[in-house]
Amino acid sequence: MYRKWLSQYQLLLMSIPFMALLILFTYVPLWGWIMAFQDYSLSKGIAGSPFSGFSHFADLFRDDRFYLVLRNTMVMSGLSLVADFVGAIALALLLNEVRARFFKRTVQTITYIPHFVSWVVMANIVLGSLSPDGGIVNDVLMKLGFIDEPILFMSKGSWFWAIHTMAGFWKELGWSTIIYLAVIAGLNHDLYEAADVDGAGRFQKMWHISIPGLMPTAMLLLILATGNLINTGYESQFLLGNGLNIDYSQVLDLYALDYSFSIGDYSYGVAISVFKSAISILLVVSVNMAARRFGDFKAF
Amino acid sequence: MRKPLLAMLSVVTAAALAISGCSGNKNEPTASGENGSPGASPGASGEASKAPDKSPIKISINSIDPKFSPDNDVAQKLAELTGVTLDLQFVVGDLTQKLDLWLAGGDYPDMVVMHPKEVGKYIDAGAVIPLEDLIDQYGPNIKKAFGKYYNLLKAEDGHIYTLPAPYLAEETPADWEAPxxxxxxxxxxxxxxxxxxxxxxxxxxxxxxxxxxxxxxxxxxxxxxxxxxxxxxxxxxxxxxxxxxxxxxxxxxxxxxxxxxxxxxxxxxxxxxxxxxxxxxxxxxxxxxxxxxxxxxxxxxxxxxxxxxxxxxxxxxxxxxxxxxxxxxxxxxxxxxxxxxxxxxxxxNTITPINSNNNWQISKNAKDPARIIQYVDFLLTDEGQKLINWGIEGKHYDVVNGKRVVNAAWKAKKTEDPEYEFKSGPTGPFYWFTYGDGAKLSDGDYATPNTKDYWVSTYDDATKxxxxxxxxxxxxxxxxxxxxxxxxxWQLAEPTEGRAEFKRVQQVYKKESPKIVYSKTDEEFEANWNRYAEEIRKAGSAKVEAAYDRIWKAYIDQYNKTMGQ
Amino acid sequence: MKRGYGAADYAFLLFNYGFLFLLGCLTLYPFLNLLAISLNDSIDSVRGGIYLWPRDFTIGNYRAIFQTDNLVAATLVSLARTLIGTFLSVLCTTMLAYTISRRGFVLRKALNLILIMSMYVNGGLIPYYLLIKNLHMTNSFWVYIIPGLIGAFNVIIIRSYFEQLPDGLGESARIDGASDFAVLFRILVPLSMPVLATITLFVSVGHWNSWFDNYLFNSKQNLSTLQYELMKILLKSVQQVSTDAARSGKVDRAVANTLTPQSIRASMTILVTAPILFVYPFMQRYFIKGITVGALKE
Incomplete structure (x- = not known):
């Protein structure tokens, strides 16, 4: 047994130190989760704060607002995931079909620029465009005669999901495409040439070479992303949200911010964090198992 | 795209920054005026105070305003007169979070500047020190400045932890406006x-x-x-x-x-x-x-x-x-x-005995708290006030016919270049201790340049x-x-109970108010209002009112005792 | 025999170029808009209406930013952290990814699991802060590099890529007596340029843009990163501190060079994004078809 380990000493050398670092910075701080089971107070610290068992979790599950917020979170994440996924792959394939190098590179560079624009700025642009008071969307719709009165987009709660997803899509599409382009670039060139020799058309090449070539990476990213369905962050929802759409815009991270950290109730916030981790892991494991069984892919 | 953990954290705090950045000022009159009872002679004033130590010392203090220049003319002059230089630690981002982290890690600066609502946890943890003895020994002008309001500084346990700014204006600050x-x-x-x-x-x-x-x-x-x-x-x-x-x-x-x-x-x-x-x-x-x-x-x-x-x-x-x-x-x-x-x-239109939101506390990390008290003591004297409000005579202001007037050249320069005011003039964390706009010094002249005449000189014709x-x-x-x-x-330390209910109440208010305003008929209005009130009560408004009622009454008690009523 | 271009092909090409062009315009708009605002007088921008072109041209916004002290030093810090941090991170990540891509590796399953799980757990800010403090990394340059050295996501991406390369490559080399290091660096890495370039891009952008760790751990001026300094500038304009100009709106002369938050945000974004836009096209050459796998006949 030891002989096997010894023979792999180089691999061990290349892995153990780095894993140690990762474990140090990611797993060691998890002792903080104990705060979820205490009535943590900053002044008393971990050692001095009284134990409270599962009371914070009970509070969480008893709160009606929690379920609403959870629904919003999962729906918006789900929509973004699908949009991003489909969009990024489609865009990568389309860009791959472009022969003119300059055009291809330029478009690709341009599409990821919004990724660097902060949400504060993007939200302003979105809100400005949708404004009933001189916003471009309303202007165009009225000029084309589709509507008589400007639409108050941001007042309609149920539209929030669509608006948010589209805004996020606009912002992140280009950046998400990068990795798929990299994968396509790495695909075996011979395959395409052989297909050409066989008289394959553009779409046939896409279907039989590009897409299968992308699948492993795409599946991997999909599985990993599923685990993050519950982690939406809150910046975009906060900036685009208001009193009229709050029932659709409030997500779990925003709820956590409002009801825990901003009022100094760390325990509640950590309880939510623990809950989120549990859900994430559950999701990732389930999707991984499904992918293994049905598609022969796996992340682990 | 998934990013490493740190990047996810950065999104979270970018948002926190956005939020804190957007919150601006509420209805609070901008942190200006405090009223000091006039006439405290600078420096040592005999009796219980020792001769001030003027050797150079650096005191670390947190600051959320990056505009402050740590070594502008006034800061240098203050260093000359008291020996104290402030080592500013800028907190760019969520201050509450930083305060919490400092508390957890024990590495707060010598002087911690924070809102009353944050002080509670620092007091509970023993991170800030009681000051009344030091003030008795080194801070006669502090006592004088607060006058009859001095005992209001005491926290629940009877100690003084906070050095706020006294507010003794007798008139409305010249730049306040109706809403x-x-x-x-x-x-x-x-x-x-x-x-x-x-x-x-x-x-x-x-x-x-x-x-x-x-x-x-x-x-x-x-x-x-x-x-x-x-x-x-x-x-x-x-x-x-x-x-x-x-x-x-x-x-x-x-x-x-x-x-x-x-x-x-x-x-x-x-x-x-x-x-x-x-x-x-x-x-x-x-x-x-x-x-x-x-x-x-x-x-x-x-x-x-x-x-x-x-x-x-x-x-x-x-x-x-x-x-x-x-x-x-x-x-x-x-x-x-x-x-x-x-x-x-x-x-x-009201003013209060204390006029600052972000008050100074001395942490237990401070090596020489006595020097800090002496520093603040000096700021609350007439000479200190002139320095921190008006600046240096001849440079920032002149005395014309016995009255102080803003120096014209300096005024022109700072209007041209807003940054100049911070690089040169009377700005810096110490200015929190100003007596306030509308207050007067012992010489009968205004403590700050913020006077009616000054504002009139800045108005355009349409305004005039x-x-x-x-x-x-x-x-x-x-x-x-x-x-x-x-x-x-809102100047008092927030009650610890009822916070979640308060948040809920605010969210109901945010969600339901538009419906009320958009009612089409009187009946609809009544119905919407009643439903709104019902929702707020369900969210726990009674608990919120009880919590704030408790702290307010406790404060009034303290106030009455202090005023000898 | 290669197919020639038929009608369907031309239709597709038309659609494709057209669509991509439209997409490009749509995604370019925010940037052009910000550029216009950043080159527009800040007080004039307040009333809106700036879309693609500045109305009242000025370089005052940029001038004001560049006049900030410490900006040059901060840029150097950011540059140092980006170069050193990216290099070390990509190196270590690649090595780790290599190990767990080897089928017979004893720790393979365990490490995979640990890696993936690590992406979904978070102990909170306070424990993390205390950890860094206890390691004496507060107020140091290395706090920018070390905690973020291994990004689990990056490891997995590279691992997946390695796994897709033909097994035979590594095998034949090892049979010839090559060490793991040699296999990795001489054989696999040259074949993995696209994915490595991608990860390098991700990591370097992360370093360039980060300020949160600065906010958390470093308070010394000489350790400020560029983004952090820019955030300070933004905060300066947002803070309404009690000075004359802030309290009253009735100041007579229009204050020249007043920086509004909107103008600063716009200029900041341009300043931070521009370098990346310059660097990326150079990286793009690694995305072109990778080196043909010619060592083995399948």
Whole structure:
């Protein structure tokens, strides 16, 4: 047994130190989760704060607002995931079909620029465009005669999901495409040439070479992303949200911010964090198992 | 795309930054004036104080204002006179979070500047030290400055931990303004009427709107507001108590027996909602009233299309500059005082014994707390006040005919280059200890340059003309006479109970208020209001009121004892 | 025999170029808009209406930013952290990814599991802060580099890529007596340029843009990163501190060079994004078809 380990000493050398670092910075701080089971107070610290068992979790599950917020979170994440996924792959394939190098590179560079624009700025642009008071969307719709009165987009709660997803899509599409382009670039060139020799058309090449070539990476990213369905962050929802759409815009991270950290109730916030981790892991494991069984892919 | 953990954290805090960055100032009068009882002689004043040590020492202090320059002229002069240099540690980002982290890790700076609501946890953890003995020994001027209010500084356990700024002005600071903004042009067309109530304003707005449905080709917006999307208290809660002539206790009303109730459940709120409803039914309310964000509100106002609203002066700063730049000075705003009814007693203009939100505490990391007390002591003397408010004589101000006047060359330079004021002038964390605008020093002259004369010298012609038509010198003249109240409830340390309920209540308020304002009939209005009130009660408003009632009454107790009543 | 271009092909090409062009315009808009605002007088921008072109041209916004002290030093810090941090991170990540891509590796399953789980757990800010403090990394340059050295996501991406390369490559080399290091660096890495370039891009952008760790751990001026300094500038304009200009809106002369938050945000974004836009096209050459796998006949 030891002989096997010894023979792999180089691999061990290349892995153990780095894993140690990762474990140090990611797993060691998890002792903080104990705060979820205490009535943590900053002044008393971990050692001095009284134990409270599962009371914070009970509070969480008893709160009606929690379920609403959870629904919003999962729906918006789900929509973004699908949009991003489909969009990024489609865009990568389309860009791959472009022969003119300059055009291809330029478009690709341009599409990821919004990724660097902060949400504060993007939200302003979105809100400005949708404004009933001189916003471009309303202007165009009225000029084309589709509507008589400007639409108050941001007042309609149920539209929030669509608006948010589209805004996020606009912002992140280009950046998400990068990795798929990299994968396509790495695909075996011979395959395409052989297909050409066989008289394959553009779409046939896409279907039989590009897409299968992308699948492993795409599946991997999909599985990993599923685990993050519950982690939406809150910046975009906060900036685009208001009193009229709050029932659709409030997500779990925003709820956590409002009801825990901003009022100094760390325990509640950590309880939510623990809950989120549990859900994430559950999701990732389930999707991984499904992918293994049905598609022969796996992340682990 | 998934990013490493740190990047995810960065999104979270980017948001926190965005939030904290957007929160600006509420209705709090900007952290200016404090009143010091005049006449404390500088430096050692015999009796119990020791001769001040002037050897150089650095004191670390946190600062959320990156504009402060640690070594401008005044800071250097202070270092010369007291030996103290402030080592500023800027906190760019969420201050509360940083304070929490410091507390957990024990590496707070020597002087921790924070809002009263944060102090509690520091006191509980023993991170800040009691100061009364040190003040007895080294801070005679501190005691003098606070005068009869000195014992108000004591926390629940009887020790003093906080050094706030005393506030002893006897008049309204010259740059304060009433909350209701009306365009100059609207007033002009109506013949500069003396309006006192919201309904009167409604009438002249309606008249103007009928004559001018568009301004510069774009639709006129008779009534607007700022904060629709993220600060609903700016557009609903605050105007409600302002119109009722109540002092600014943020979300609360305090009656004569010191009982605390939520303003948003009160008849005043209902009445103000009705006023907005009237505007809405007449097509005079901004379509985006509840969804507009700050930048858009600025843009609309700067386009000159907004006629009126509850628009605070700090919000109007850039739009009015823009309007002047566009050559439309008549579209600037007069901030006037309005009430629901003409005869309501107006207690909305108030000042308190203590006037700072961000107070100084000395942490246990400070190696020489005595020096800090001596430093603050010096700041609260006349000489210190002149330095931190006016600056250095000859450079920032001159004495003309026995009165202090801002140096013209310096004024020109800092108007040209806003940064210059921070690089050279009397700005820095120490200025928090100013006696306040409207206060006077022992020589009878004003403690700060913020005087009526000064403001008049900065007004443009359109403004001067408008004011002259109302026989006023500055906008603060529109306000009710100033009164003293024991405190504003938001200055006190927040109660620990009822916080989650308070958040819930605020969210109900944010969600349900638009429905009330958008009611189509009176019956609908009543129904919406009742449902709203019911929801708020269900969310736990009673607990919130009880919590704040408790801390307020406790404070009043302390106040009365201190005042010897 | 290669197919020639038929009608369907031309239709597709038309659609593709057209669509991509439209997409490009749509995604370019925010940037052009910000550029216009950043080159427009800040007070003039307040009333909106700036779309693609500045109305009142000025370089005052940029001038004001560049006049900030410490900006040059901060840029150097950011540059140092980006170069050193990216290099070390990509190196270590690649090595780790290599090990767990080897089928017979004893720790393969365990490490995979640990890696993936690590992406979904978070102990909170306070424990993390205390950890860094206890390691004496507060107020140091290395706090920028070390905690973020291994990004689990990056490891997995590279691992997946390695796994897709033909097994035979590594095998034949090892049979010839090559060490793991040689296999990795001489054989696999040259074949993995696209994915490595991608990860390098991700990591370097992360370093360039980060300020949160600065906010958390470093308070010394000489350790400030560029983004952090820019945030300070933004905060300066947002803070309404009690000075004359802030309190009153009625100042007579229009204050020249007043920086509004909107103008600063716009200029900041341009300043931070521009370098990346310049660097990326150079990286793009690694995305072109990778080196043909010619060592083995399948």
């Amino acid at each position: 209701w903004a009306v365009q100059y042009d609207v007033l002009r067309e109506a013949g500069y009427p003396e309006i006192k109530t919201l309904d009167q304003l409604f009438d002249i707005l309606k008249a103007y709107y009928e004559k001018h449905p568009t301004i510069d080709g774009k639709p006129t917006i008779p009534w607007s507001g700022v904060g629709g999307a993220d600060h609903p208290d700016w557009i609903l809660n605050n105007p409600a108590f302002q119109a009722a002539g109540k002092p600014d206790h943020s979300w609360f009303l305090i009656d004569a027996s010191n009982n605390v109730t939520l303003n948003i459940l009160s008849d005043y709120q209902k009445r103000y909602d009705k006023f907005l409803n009237k505007l809405y039914l007449n097509g005079m309310l901004d379509k985006e009233f509840f969804t507009i964000n700050y930048d858009e509100a600025e843009a609309k106002t700067a386009q000159g299309r907004t006629l009126a609203g509850s628009l605070p002066a700090w919000f109007l700063k850039y739009p009015e500059q823009s309007l002047r730049g566009q050559g439309k000075p008549e579209r600037q705003f007069a901030n006037i005082e309005l009430l629901f009814d003409e005869n309501t007693p107006d207690h909305s 003309e408008l004011l002259s038509k109302y026989n006023k010198k500055v906008f603060s003249d529109f306000m009710a006479p100033v009164e003293r109240v024991p405190a504003w409830i």
